[in-house]
Amino acid sequence: MIHNQIYHCHNTFSVKLSELLTSPALGLAVEKLPFAEFIDRLKEEYSVECRRQHVENILLHRGWLESEDESTVMVTLSERTARLLKRLGVEWPRVDEAKMTDMMAMALRERLDFIKSIDLFKGVPDGVAREIAFMSKERVVRAGFDVTWEGDPASDFHLIISGNVELQKTSKAGWLGTIMILGSGDFIGLDALFGGRSNVTAEAIMGDLRLLSIDGAKLSQRLLMAPELCFNALAAVTANSERLEGIITNID
Known part of the structure; x- marks a missing residue:
């Protein structure tokens, strides 16, 4: 708990987005690339006029367009909260790919x-x-x-x-x-x-x-x-x- 009396907690089950989007349950035609090839693909796509906005959105949301030399890193420490919730019988749900179809359809x-x-x-x-x-x-x-x-x-x-x-x-x-x-x-x-x-x-x-x-x-x-x-x-x-x-x- 911090000074403003707000409890901060997060789901303890981490999920890789690349694994989620390539799950057969979703049926998406997604290509998974190593990081170096991903950067090369972004450079290639950026040269195409109709794809440029899409690449800029990726750069923006990943924070790669920031011009600052340093940025503030925030870490949420919630181990105690997670243990207390578990003792109370609260379990974090795991991601169910089949239930994400509506979200993918919106995207x-x-x-x-x-x-x-x-x-x-x-x-x-x-x-x-x-x-x-x-x-x-x-x-x-x-x-x-x-x-x-x-x-x-x-x-x-x-x-x-x-x-x-x-x-x-x-x-x-x-x-x-x-x-x-x-x-x-x-x-x-x-x-x-x-x-x-x-x-x-x-x-x-x-x-x-x-x-x-x-x-x-x-x-x-x-x-x-x-x-x-x-x-x-x-x-x-x-x-x-x-x-x-x-x-x-x-x-x-």
């Missing part, structure tokens, strides 16, 4: 709202949309770089948050021809749902491309349990086929 609210706004996920139950948000990972592809390459194994399904993608197909003569331009709300990599190979080359054009990448095998399993998502996927494939048929008709 990923922007991502979840984007997923719900796409026709592909229209009418899908909130729980399914939340799982998809959890299993997705945001990526930024610089202009001129490929997202997929024709003939390569397709492992990820991609949702376009912002930016543009040029879909290209190799002709029998060996030259690449543009067949479609995609933008926000469109998707790439439907082949990943079936464990196949990419049938097109997808290149980021006209600036940085922001994507949500989802493991194709995991999304395929989710399709089996969400009929609404299956029907929406079929409708999307049909719409793309009609667009391609229109291109062929116009060429003829």
Whole structure:
């Protein structure tokens, strides 16, 4: 107890955030890195305009933006309080990852709202949309770089948050021809749902491309349990086929 008569105590069960966020119970697509690689990743992400604010938030909350040479270190001494509480039958609860899904959904609210706004996920139950948000990972592809390459194994399904993608197909003569331009709300990599190979080359054009990448095998399993998502996927494939048929008709 300190001078102002306030008791200070804290949960005696320490939890590493990296272990918590990578727990299978949450189902988050989180990558755990050694500290040196984490710093390198921050430097890399900071050079990308759309990721800069996120990096600044990390630096701010970790106190790495402080300009002071020294800072005050506070240590809460609560061993006596913890022993007294234990004698009274009070036990600190351990973290239950399964009960943190609502908090994670709030943290990923922007991502979840984007997923719900796409026709592909229209009418899908909130729980399914939340799982998809959890299993997705945001990526930024610089202009001129490929997202997929024709003939390569397709492992990820991609949702376009912002930016543009040029879909290209190799002709029998060996030259690449543009067949479609995609933008926000469109998707790439439907082949990943079936464990196949990419049938097109997808290149980021006209600036940085922001994507949500989802493991194709995991999304395929989710399709089996969400009929609404299956029907929406079929409708999307049909719409793309009609667009391609229109291109062929116009060429003829």
